[in-house]
Amino acid sequence: MAGFSELIKNFDKTRDYVRDFFIYGCKVRSDFNRKSSRTYDDEKRRVESWIGDYMRYDDSVRGRQVSISVDSGHIPENPLYSAFYSRSFTDNDIRLHFLLLDILSQEERLTLRRITDLLESEYGFFFEEQTVRNKLREYTGEGIVIAEKQGKSMVYSLTPDRADEYLASLPGLEDAVKFFSEVQSFGVVGNSILKSLGLKNDLFFIKHNYIIHTLEDLLLPELLRAIDQERYVTVTVFPGRRDRDHSGEEKERLLLPMQIFSSAQTGRRYAAGYAPDLRRFTAMRLDNIKSVRAGEVCTDWRTLKKSFDKAAGRCFGVSFGTSKEDSGRSPMKIEFFADPIAEHYVIERLEREKRCCTLERTGDHIYTLTTDVHDANEIMHWIKTFIGRIKRIEGGPDSVRARFYSDIYRMDKMYGGDEDEHIQ
């Protein structure tokens, strides 16, 4: 384990491992065959170091299974935020950080020369001017330092914004930061404010808390910038996400991102936009994306965005379907049985969750949902939450209806009616 560091330069690889530990919870060392066993050991040790309290080990005949097991509705802080706090740095990075803050806390509007002199005379550290300049430039970009022209030279000051002063002088802000620190997107930024002040979220728990997706926040700034600048991006996809044990190469795809689609039901997020290779709109899961690289500006943005907005209005979830699936079929009508008084909660749920569909009462105890979405497969996952109440399905693709009937038939067999043998 020589050379092991709990800090990392980037966490593309770590994201991949954490996801597998977290999601599957049943893999042993030999399942992680895409890299060396040394890589596996290092990644495992790193994850243990960050979130050891939530690691679970089970011995099986195949070996020791490592997983992250946590009821994420019962924790006040996303443990995976630790990954964001593990960036490696040089000795000079940390020295300069605290020395520059100290110098600029004492005096404002200092020149580079003066700062460099003070570093040596007051603290005994000699730095090249270029090193100090680069750090000041970096901190200007981070909004920590303000650089202004004074005559011919540049002078530097600290930003006047202080986290402790903001929270002390703006009533309610501390509670708001605690709340938003656990909510998508970028909750980790709020958490970083709390951490800097030695505070913790001690008020809120998040139900249906899909903590794994916080790791994708790293991709969002580049995607949002591309949306604002109307640029294409080259997206690198993790190798073989669907069949990872058999494939190898990372894949690159071109996308003109237009919006981030986000599911409150599953926590999943997608980069949605125009895919030139497919010549249609598409949505790519962020957890499958390793990295994003900005490309050319799109000259036809406005027209494409207009079409995108129109098309997105007919997405039940995130799928834009294919033109083949979408052509020459009638809207789908699904009838539900529900007693409007005794079973009002069923009708309320239909109303609440119907999204772009329409719902009307069409009989004594009958409610009809009409839908004309791009991809009827997406709606069926939700429709099946009403199993036991669906009277009839009409329209839509034949294949979707046939699969529904087949699913119910198989489930009826599986659960066996009165002949059920599986009861434990």
Place this chain on the structure above:
Amino acid sequence: MNIFSEIYGAYFRILAQLLEAGTTDDKTVRERIMKEGFRDSILFLPQKLIPGREDWGLFRRGSDGSLKRITRSAPPKILTGLQRSWLKAKLSDPRIRLFMEEDALAELDRRLENTEPLYRQEHFRITDRPTEHDPYDDPEYIANFRTVLRAVKERRILEIGFVSGKGNRVFGSFVMLKMEYSPRHDRSRVYCYQLKSGRISSSGIINMGRIRFVRDTGEVFREEISMESYFSSRKCSSPAVVRVTPERNAVERFMLEFASFEKHTVRDQGTGEHTVELWYDQQDETELLIRLLSFGPVIEIMGPERLRAQARERVRRQAELLEKYDGGWKND
């Protein structure tokens, strides 16, 4: 601006905390690392902080053996550009009004007038946002929320009247424990214990949107309360056991959808099937059932008996409905 930067990192934070005091000592350094660092930080960090061959030189050893910082003052707690732009984005979120009055919001807005928001609401589209959610602009809801939040912080006893999920009117005396927010439903609830004659009688969860009356009694509940016991009082006695087949990429879909549950998974090498035990809040059993049924025949609820029986009953009723009313089913 990038959140994955060392300036937000654990090592920088630990050092900032240690530099707060003019003087510290080796023991405090190690304790701080153990408290704030990662599990292995104690192997890597002390030698960087305590004067020696590898240290960063930010402390000097005093004649009394103590550690004295070389900086003149405590590090300022800068609100960085990224953190300011995050706050700016939150100004457009209606939920911020649950916490802050208009004058405080106006002041925050003024301070951030030259800051670009980290994101705008229109950058995101929540594809499955429910049409109904808590009324974040309703003054009565906001007032109730703040009363409950204050009671959570100070463990105050409240009298609350609310409408239960089944439509019953409930009135009682409650001690507030913690608040819960569900992104799925865009609603808040509060965990509480109901009190009778000043003693805990039962655990409960109240939907904030269903509260019709709330009064602060001015009393504080002084007995110790552990959230662990609260959660275990609501936990199912035996977990749901689910068989997940590899068909239709079900394993990945299932694991992602149920990622927020405490669970234990075993894979059958031969078939590729996974058997998953899921622990859940008893109050959420129906919600769990319908979510499991939505996976169709690619998963099977194996137990407990009560849950499987409910699945069987719903599926049977569904087959009968299609048999009776749907011509497509008959032709299948």
